[in-house]
Amino acid sequence: MNKNFLIAGALLLTVGAAAQDSTKKREVNVTSTFKPELKEAAKIKFNAAPPVADTSRPRLNYAIPNQNLNLAFLPGSLKPMALTVDTGGRFAMANYIKAGFGNLSTPFLQAGISLGDGKTNGVNFYGKHVSSKGKIPYQKFGYTDFDVAGFFQNSSNGEWSGRLGTVLERYNKYGFQPDTLKFPEDSIKVQYRTVRGRIAYRNLSPTAWGLLYAPELKVDVFSDGLSNTESNTWLHVPVSKIFTEQFSAKVALEASLGRYKPENRDAIANNYFLLAPSLIFQKNGVVINAGVKPSWDNGSFHLLPNIHAEFGTAQKTVAVQAGWIGSYRNSGYQYLAGFNPWIWAPDSVYNTRITDAYAGAKGSIGSHFTYGVCIGSAKLHNQPLFVNDTASGKSFRVTNESSLNNTYISGEMGYTYGERVSFNSSLRINRFSKLEEHDKAFGLLPLEFTSRLRIQVMKDLYVTSDLFAFDGARYLTKGGDDRTQKGAVDLSAGMEFGVAKNIKVWAQFNNIFNKQYQRWNQYPVYGLNFLGGVVFSLAQNSNK
Known part of the structure; x- marks a missing residue:
């Protein structure tokens, strides 16, 4: 019976499937809650918080070199008829x-012209003339010079420099006694x-081998207008290796x-060489x-010392110096x-050999x-000395001292702002x-003192002052007596100030104390004298 029921159910299913409408369209419906969206783009934030400030103080070490001038030990010599005309700053x-x-x-006339950029090349033309006539008969003085100097740097790490010029000095031998003599x-x-x-050449920086060199050649031709002439050639070639x-x-x-070459006499050679x-x-x-x-001095060999040392602080506040040097x-x-x-024109000429042993200190x-x-103590060989002649005393005989010692003390100080x-x-x-x-x-001075002051009071006002003082030298009278000259103090002052864009006015006063002192026996210098004038600027310096 069960078997019959199963057969009948299968038949019914088959009949129902065959009875469906095959013309109907097939569809598929899908239902979902998902909604697609784009991702938000990244944006720049303009209100970002600033970084935290660093309040720590860095430790910075600076090594600033001393900007002051490094003054030399030896003071300048006092000129016998000083007529120093200064620009006032x-x-x-x-x-x-x-x-x-x-x-x-x-x-008084002085002029200067500069061409070039002043850094890699330049040419300077310079000229000066000054003359004076004192109150003493025949007391005249004149000085004229002209120089052309230039330099230029080439492309091979070098610099050439040179100078060519002439100097003319005129004096009268007015120091004769008695003054009633006529000449x-x-x-x-x-x-x-x-x-x-x-002419000179130097390399501006060391070569690839660490070499620095600066050869220099100078030639002077000198004459006195009385057929006495002299030519001097000096060559210096220093080379250093780092x-x-x-x-x-x-x-x-x-x-x-x-x-x-003295007048009507054979020429005299005066040479020295040293390494x-x-x-x-x-x-x-x-x-x-x-x-x-x-070294070789006119064929005579001498071995000179060249030892010196300096011990100081890195900041140059103090340094101890010592040396033993020959020259x-x-x-x-x-x-x-x-x-x-x-x-008088000398009968012969020599080279002075100097051996100097010294110790000292310097600093800032x-x-x-x-x-x-x-x-220090210096040994001098062939040192010239000066003695008045025995006729009128208007001329000095040059005598040679083969050897003398000079024990000296020197001191310096300077201030710059x-x-x-x-x-x-x-x-x-x-x-x-x-x-x-x-x-x-x-003729040699036992004491010399020099002092120089330059002040820029305002933008266009400069003031200057110079002080020279010395203790008198030894001299001989006509009778052969040994005497000492009186010492002297010579003070000068000057000023310069602008009155227009390219015009300045200057003035200078020399020997303000009006002392008739004598640097050389029987030759009193000028008394109080003053000069004044104007300075015209032709072109403003392009570097200013």
């Missing part, structure tokens, strides 16, 4: 003409002329070739130079006439004040002893 114009006149019939004017007239030239920051070496060749090798060590304020100088000075006719213009206090003291204030003073005390041919060092 730093002059900022590149091209100018300075003209003036003084009470001693003193015309032809041509017998008392002195006229020195110098034609000079110089090994490390502490060690270096230096070799210098120096040669001086002099030829003096100066040395090793240099420097570290933390310590500088040591150790070397020697083999030469060409004491020919040109040098002698520059030291004392009232000399703050950023404006510098100082230096030194004590930018370009507004500049002050420096130097003092040197000499004691001459152990002379072989003479009793005293005739």
